[in-house]
Amino acid sequence: GTATGSSTSEKVQSDAALAQIARSVAAFPWKPGQEPLPQEVLDSPVGAPSLFDFSRTRRAASGLHVVQTDTGQDEKPAQLLIGLCGDALIEPFWPEGLGIIRGFFGALDIASATKVWVQTGSRDEATSHFEAAYRQLKTLSASTRKTVLRPDERAYGLDPASRYRFASQAQDRSSSMPAIRVRR
Numbered sequence: 001g002t003a004t005g006s007s008t009s010e011k012v013q014s015d016a017a018l019a020q021i022a023r024s025v026a027a028f029p030w031k032p033g034q035e036p037l038p039q040e041v042l043d044s045p046v047g048a049p050s051l052f053d054f055s056r057t058r059r060a061a062s063g064l065h066v067v068q069t070d071t072g073q074d075e076k077p078a079q080l081l082i083g084l085c086g087d088a089l090i091e092p093f094w095p096e097g098l099g100i101i102r103g104f105f106g107a108l109d110i111a112s113a114t115k116v117w118v119q120t121g122s123r124d125e126a127t128s129h130f131e132a133a134y135r136q137l138k139t140l141s142a143s144t145r146k147t148v149l150r151p152d153e154r155a156y157g158l159d160p161a162s163r164y165r166f167a168s169q170a171q172d173r174s175s176s177m178p179a180i181r182v183r184r
Contacts (some may be wrong), residue, residue: 039114058091059138060084063106064113064130066123081117081126083110089134096142105140105163110135112158 027036062085068077085106092099109130117126140148149163150156156163 008111018108050097055103060089060130062127063089063134064110064127066117081114081123081129083113096144098140102137102140106134108156108158108163109137109160112160115158129160134164136160136164140169147183 002016023042027042029036041103065082067080067082069080085170086103087099089106090102092102112133113130115136116122116129120126136148
């Protein structure tokens with residue numbers, strides 16, 4: 001009983017302290033000449049403040065999988081490529097604004113792996129192609145951008161090697177696909 005009561009009391013105190021800090025931040029006049037928020041705005045119920053915990057981010061162990069159906073003996077088994085991109089692949093890190101770029105690059109990496117799968121018929125090659133790109137994507141952050149990505153954004157295309165510095169150029173597979181270009 002005592003430990004539970006103590007931890008509940010500590011949580012209430014912690015929530016009250018967090019609410020006071022959030023209120024102080026919201027009330028602070030950030031720009032010169034800006035009036036502080038009126039008391040009625042600060043007192044309006046908006047729910048308890050919460051903090052985002054960025055100490056751990058979540059990401060998929062693997063972003064591409066080819067599943068095969070079990071069919072009758074006379075039929076050729078069907079295959080289905082399943083790929084993750086965007087927030088399903090790597091949880092966004094809001095302070096760095098990486099969600100949208102990782103989402104686009106993940107989608108391009110899936111499309112490129114799909115192209116490899118269709119051209120070769122090999123799920124192992126497609127998976128390997130995607131995983132090589134995914135290893136690069138996982139290292140992308142604001143501080144590693146220049147070492148992970150190629151500098152010429154206008155040359156970014158479907159092939160991961162057009163975007164990531166350490167991805168090897170796909171053999172002849174990407175030459176038949178027109179490049180997807182970034183316009184500025």
